[in-house]
Amino acid sequence: MGTVLVDGIEVPVADNERLNGIQAAERAGIDIPHYCWHAGLSVVASCRMCLVEQGTKDPATGKITMIPKVVPACQTPAKDGTVFITNSDKVKQCRAQVEEALLIDHPIDCPICDKAGECRLQDYYFEHGQPERRADIRPFHSPKREMGDTVTLFVDRCVMCTRCVRFTREITGTSELMVTNRGSHEEIDVFPGFPLANKMSGNVVDLCPVGALGDKDFMYQQRVWFMKSHDGICTGCSTGCNIEVEENQDRVYRLKPRENAQVNQWWMCDEGRYGYHHVHAEDRQVGPRRREGDKYVNIEWNTVTAEMKAKLTAAGRIGAVISPHLTIEEAYLLIKYVRSIDPAAVLALGPVPVIGTDERFPNGFTIHAEKAPNRRGIEMLLAHFGGKVLSFVDFQKELDAKTLRAVWVSAGYKKSDWNDETTARKFAGLDVLVVQDLFSSPLWNMATYQLPGGSFAEREGSYVNFQDRLQTAKFAIRPPVGAWVEGQLYWRLLERPGLYQSRKVLTEAAAEVTALHLALGGVPPTGLDLRANQLAGEKKEAATV
Amino acid sequence: MAKFEPVLMANMHKADSHTLKVYEAGGGYRGLRKALKEMTPDQVTETVKASGLRGRGGAGFPTGLKWTFLPKNHPGPIYMCINADESEPGTFNNRYLMELDPHQVIEGIILSCYATKAVTAYLYIRVEYPLSRRRLQSAIDECYAAGLLGKNILGTSFSLDIFIHVGAAAYICGEETGLIESLEGKRAWPRIKPPFPAIEGVFRKPTVVNNIETAACVTQIIDRGADWFKTIGVPADPKNPRDPGSYGPKLYCLSGHVNKPGCYEAPLGITCRELINEYGEGIWKGRKGKAAIPGGISMGLLTEAEFDTPLDFAGPGKVGCLGLGTAAVVVMDETVNMVDFLHNSCRFFAHESCGQCTPCREGTHWSLTMLERIKAGKGRLKDLDLLLEIGDSIGIIPGTTICGLSDGAAWPIKNAIRKFRGDFEEYIKRTNPNGYMVTEPVPALLQLGAH
Numbered sequence: 004m005g006t007v008l009v010d011g012i013e014v015p016v017a018d019n020e021r022l023n024g025i026q027a028a029e030r031a032g033i034d035i036p037h038y039c040w041h042a043g044l045s046v047v048a049s050c051r052m053c054l055v056e057q058g059t060k061d062p063a064t065g066k067i068t069m070i071p072k073v074v075p076a077c078q079t080p081a082k083d084g085t086v087f088i089t090n091s092d093k094v095k096q097c098r099a100q101v102e103e104a105l106l107i108d109h110p111i112d113c114p115i116c117d118k119a120g121e122c123r124l125q126d127y128y129f130e131h132g133q134p135e136r137r138a139d140i141r142p143f144h145s146p147k148r149e150m151g152d153t154v155t156l157f158v159d160r161c162v163m164c165t166r167c168v169r170f171t172r173e174i175t176g177t178s179e180l181m182v183t184n185r186g187s188h189e190e191i192d193v194f195p196g197f198p199l200a201n202k203m204s205g206n207v208v209d210l211c212p213v214g215a216l217g218d219k220d221f222m223y224q225q226r227v228w229f230m231k232s233h234d235g236i237c238t239g240c241s242t243g244c245n246i247e248v249e250e251n252q253d254r255v256y257r258l259k260p261r262e263n264a265q266v267n268q269w270w271m272c273d274e275g276r277y278g279y280h281h282v283h284a285e286d287r288q289v290g291p292r293r294r295e296g297d298k299y300v301n302i303e304w305n306t307v308t309a310e311m312k313a314k315l316t317a318a319g320r321i322g323a324v325i326s327p328h329l330t331i332e333e334a335y336l337l338i339k340y341v342r343s344i345d346p347a348a349v350l351a352l353g354p355v356p357v358i359g360t361d362e363r364f365p366n367g368f369t370i371h372a373e374k375a376p377n378r379r380g381i382e383m384l385l386a387h388f389g390g391k392v393l394s395f396v397d398f399q400k401e402l403d404a405k406t407l408r409a410v411w412v413s414a415g416y417k418k419s420d421w422n423d424e425t426t427a428r429k430f431a432g433l434d435v436l437v438v439q440d441l442f443s444s445p446l447w448n449m450a451t452y453q454l455p456g457g458s459f460a461e462r463e464g465s466y467v468n469f470q471d472r473l474q475t476a477k478f479a480i481r482p483p484v485g486a487w488v489e490g491q492l493y494w495r496l497l498e499r500p501g502l503y504q505s506r507k508v509l510t511e512a513a514a515e516v517t518a519l520h521l522a523l524g525g526v527p528p529t530g531l532d533l534r535a536n537q538l539a540g541e542k543k544e545a546a547t548v
Numbered sequence: 549m550a551k552f553e554p555v556l557m558a559n560m561h562k563a564d565s566h567t568l569k570v571y572e573a574g575g576g577y578r579g580l581r582k583a584l585k586e587m588t589p590d591q592v593t594e595t596v597k598a599s600g601l602r603g604r605g606g607a608g609f610p611t612g613l614k615w616t617f618l619p620k621n622h623p624g625p626i627y628m629c630i631n632a633d634e635s636e637p638g639t640f641n642n643r644y645l646m647e648l649d650p651h652q653v654i655e656g657i658i659l660s661c662y663a664t665k666a667v668t669a670y671l672y673i674r675v676e677y678p679l680s681r682r683r684l685q686s687a688i689d690e691c692y693a694a695g696l697l698g699k700n701i702l703g704t705s706f707s708l709d710i711f712i713h714v715g716a717a718a719y720i721c722g723e724e725t726g727l728i729e730s731l732e733g734k735r736a737w738p739r740i741k742p743p744f745p746a747i748e749g750v751f752r753k754p755t756v757v758n759n760i761e762t763a764a765c766v767t768q769i770i771d772r773g774a775d776w777f778k779t780i781g782v783p784a785d786p787k788n789p790r791d792p793g794s795y796g797p798k799l800y801c802l803s804g805h806v807n808k809p810g811c812y813e814a815p816l817g818i819t820c821r822e823l824i825n826e827y828g829e830g831i832w833k834g835r836k837g838k839a840a841i842p843g844g845i846s847m848g849l850l851t852e853a854e855f856d857t858p859l860d861f862a863g864p865g866k867v868g869c870l871g872l873g874t875a876a877v878v879v880m881d882e883t884v885n886m887v888d889f890l891h892n893s894c895r896f897f898a899h900e901s902c903g904q905c906t907p908c909r910e911g912t913h914w915s916l917t918m919l920e921r922i923k924a925g926k927g928r929l930k931d932l933d934l935l936l937e938i939g940d941s942i943g944i945i946p947g948t949t950i951c952g953l954s955d956g957a958a959w960p961i962k963n964a965i966r967k968f969r970g971d972f973e974e975y976i977k978r979t980n981p982n983g984y985m986v987t988e989p990v991p992a993l994l995q996l997g998a999h
């Protein structure tokens with residue numbers, strides 16, 4: 004254990020910790036401004052925004068000796084006895100000079116720049132900048148250049164921090180981005196014929212501390228200060244990247260990765276990042292409908308909750324397809340519901356789309372081929388509830404046997420292609436077929452009840468990712484008028500009072516399902532490793548044997 | 549002052565001085581034969597250390613000491629980089645050595661590698677030196693043929709390869725870690741230190757970077773002994789325990805407004821005035837001197853009154869210059885306007901800044917735009933203060949940048965304006981009588997001709 008002094012504040016550091024000045028200061032609640040440094044990338048110490056004064060404290064005498072020059076905090080190790088001063092006049096002058104230097108050739112087109120409002124150049128200018136411009140005034144234009152399909156470079160807004168270049172070299176290993184020219188003529192560019200085209204390209208936009216890299220998907224869509232940010236989990240694949248869902252008035256404009264060292268570090272893939280447009284698709288289903296003859300009539304949700312139980316009870320044997328897009332809480336409630344009507348209800352895991360193979364990047368980030376967020380979670384529930392538990396393929400065979408009279412299918416896939424005419428035909432002849440989904444599909448068009456469900460941005464609850472980590476997402480927006488998020492419907496079907504409360508359901512499920520026991524103590528923001536529980540469980544079993 | 553007997557240049561006047569035959573006839577490779585037979589690598593290092601030799605590449609770091617920074621008992625490989633990027637304006641002494649006495653350099657490289665246990669030496673040379681390159685290559689070829697390079701040199705267990713690597717001509721490739729990056733095939737962006745090259749250099753292996761002239765000095769030290777080397781130059785100041793002294797001969801490059809510009813060998817410590825008068829035969833056209841660059845443009849300026857400054861490692865620093873640098877003296881006569889000088893200097897550094905660090909990239913560029921505006925008759929007195937602020941704030945000495953290029957950019961600004969402020973004020977007031985007092989930002993000139 005050692006102690007680092009930052010502006011007189013004592014910061015404890017463990018012996019095996021390797022912190023730099025920025026990280027040590029952060030522990031003391033002091034923000035050292037920085038552009039080029041990023042915890043996930045190599046240190047280049049080139050922007051020089053993080054300059055501080057540094058010295059050492061003699062452990063014997065307690066005397067502090069400062070070195071005469073300033074040092075970049077990002078490159079300076081914070082060891083026992085290291086002293087940092089971040090608020091002296093000298094440091095303030097250094098910051099003001101760097102900020103001034105960066106603005107000499109900057110277009111300052113904030114009014115039309117997407118980064119405005121979350122731009123370090125802007126923020127640091129207000130906090131640390133010179134009060135007025137001293138360099139010559141020159142006309143600016145803000146030339147643009149395509150980096151690839153996802154990203155546009157606003158050439159002159161760049162502050163040359165090289166974060167984006169390092170990202171493509173160190174994280175994706177694709178090295179598309181580079182620096183051309185020299186001195187103040189430097190620019191970021193790609194090699195002709197080799198555009199920025201990796202599957203994590205969007206991250207460079209988050210990394211860019213200014214508005215130089217623009218996300219084509221987000222460009223000119225929304226001013227950032229109008230948006231609210233909600234902690235979510237990406238449902239694009241079984242990795243379960245932690246994300247922020249950013250919305251304004253129930254419309255999602257952007258997804259961004261949220262740091263989680265155990266799962267996605269600081270990154271997310273493009274498929275996940277841009278995979279939210281279905282939420283606002285024109286053809287999304289709204290308003291529950293009931294089949295009458297060969298027509299569908301619009302009904303009220305209250306009608307659904309009022310008549311469903313009787314219909315299902317009348318049908319007899321029930322089967323339920325539990326989608327890997329449902330949260331733990333929703334799946335738990337759905338199982339509870341069908342088993343409350345038919346204690347021998349057959350349960351099946353819904354289709355789990357697998358596309359291609361897992362793609363692992365040099366730094367370890369992996370895009371999984373399994374394109375669903377919660378297969379593991381559903382499997383844990385099915386294992387617990389037991390009875391007849393089937394795969395989706397076997398469930399179709401079960402249908403062939405004609406023993407089931409009512410089937411509840413939950414879905415929530417981003418596209419309608421998860422079933423086709425052949426699959427749908429197997430569901431023919433049932434007394435009751437309930438389909439809960441976002442889009443119409445062959446199966447949807449056979450349903451007795453068409454129940455529009457929620458998308459990931461509207462759901463609240465937990466998913467268990469490929470490594471058995473349980474992570475909780477908050478809902479970001481309300482579903483479109485006429486759609487009910489699954490959890491809400493199940494809550495009502497189970498005749499629970501008021502609004503759906505996912506927290507309560509999780510506690511209930513955790514108390515009941517051994518694999519989820521750990522969640523009883525609550526779920527930390529970075530998730531909960533359920534394997535610890537399994538190990539403990541295995542040990543206990545071994546002990547009892 | 550007694551006429552000094554050249555050592556490093558002793559061979560250069562001979563016909564075919566660049567060939568192995570002529571070099572050996574003059575006693576060449578005698579030191580190497582002796583060292584390989586009689587001395588251990590550590591003894592060679594100790595001899596170089598004892599000689600007080602300081603690097604000739606610009607920083608003047610004690611050579612023997614630098615070698616001892618290599619990790620002990622390293623499994624290898626250890627690399628030697630010989631810096632022949634020679635791009636400091638006014639500097640051409642390495643070129644003399646490479647063109648007219650390449651074997652003296654190669655002998656020094658072999659000795660340095662023997663001392664440091666380096667197995668490969670990369671000679672990094674700028675592309676603008678085609679003759680140097682050819683002469684070095686043919687000298688290297690001769691050495692391989694004569695068993696002086698390659699496997700088991702002179703029948704010993706010591707082996708060494710030397711490769712010439714041609715740089716694409718950028719000043720920053722001379723900075724040792726810029727050189728290393730460039731050698732590895734990357735953009736010559738100087739590395740942050742630590743780790744220093746001695747610990748992690750080329751291909752992340754321990755590396756020594758030495759200048760061409762440093763290598764030539766090593767040849768002479770091993771041949772003639774450390775004591776001989778110490779008879780030349782300026783001894784360490786006994787009152788300053790941190791002064792390593794300035795020993796040995798030095799190749800001074802003299803250019804500018806003198807009657808006889810050229811590369812001259814003199815003992816370290818010769819004054820600027822002696823160099824101008826005794827070697828350069830005085831200022832040209834019967835004019836008076838006004839200023840001189842003491843050791844390459846990065847080092848700043850001496851005024852005429854400071855011409856008596858000894859050009860040793862400590863001298864120029866005492867009158868506010870950055871140091872001795874490459875000992876390239878550029879003389880300016882009384883007709884020179886310092887505005888022109890500084891404009892030229894700023895243009896060079898704005899062009900050569902590698903662009904990595906914000907203060908250097910933007911500071912060099914900003915100072916150039918101001919100088920261009922001043923030259924165009926739109927200067928303001930305030931510009932001088934701004935220039936000084938840039939000069940005082942960029943560099944590794946204040947700690948705001950990664951490499952020393954920006955200190956080199958800063959010094960001409962600081963020295964020119966502090967030592968010749970009258971020149972600047974007069975020029976600005978004369979050419980911009982209505983606007984010189986303005987303090988608000990003014991419109992920029994179109995950046996014509998600027999790089």
Ligand SMILES: Cc1cc2nc3c(=O)[nH]c(=O)nc-3n(C[C@H](O)[C@H](O)[C@H](O)COP(=O)(O)O)c2cc1C
Pocket residue numbers: 602603604605606607608609611631632633634635636719720721722723724725757758759760762951952953956
């Ligand atoms: C911008 C810059 C340019 C340099 N250019 C050269 C050069 O062209 N040749 C050289 O020998 N050293 C150059 N140096 C110095 C080298 O970094 C290094 O100190 C030197 O090569 C070490 O050799 P020495 O110890 O033999 O002097 C330069 C340094 C800087 C900061």
Ligand code: SF4
Pocket residue numbers: 109110111112113114116117118119120122123124125160213214215
């Ligand atoms: S990057 Fe954009 S928001 Fe930031 S200062 Fe520049 S123009 Fe303004």
Ligand code: SF4
Pocket residue numbers: 160161162163164165166167168191207210211212213215216
């Ligand atoms: S484009 Fe953005 S991330 Fe890339 S170097 Fe410029 S400022 Fe940094």
Ligand code: SF4
Pocket residue numbers: 720737738900901902903904905906908909949950951952953954
């Ligand atoms: S000081 Fe200048 S030349 Fe040196 S690394 Fe920084 S930007 Fe490049």
Ligand code: FES
Pocket residue numbers: 036037038039040047048049050051052053054075076077078
């Ligand atoms: S953050 Fe330290 S130099 Fe850029």
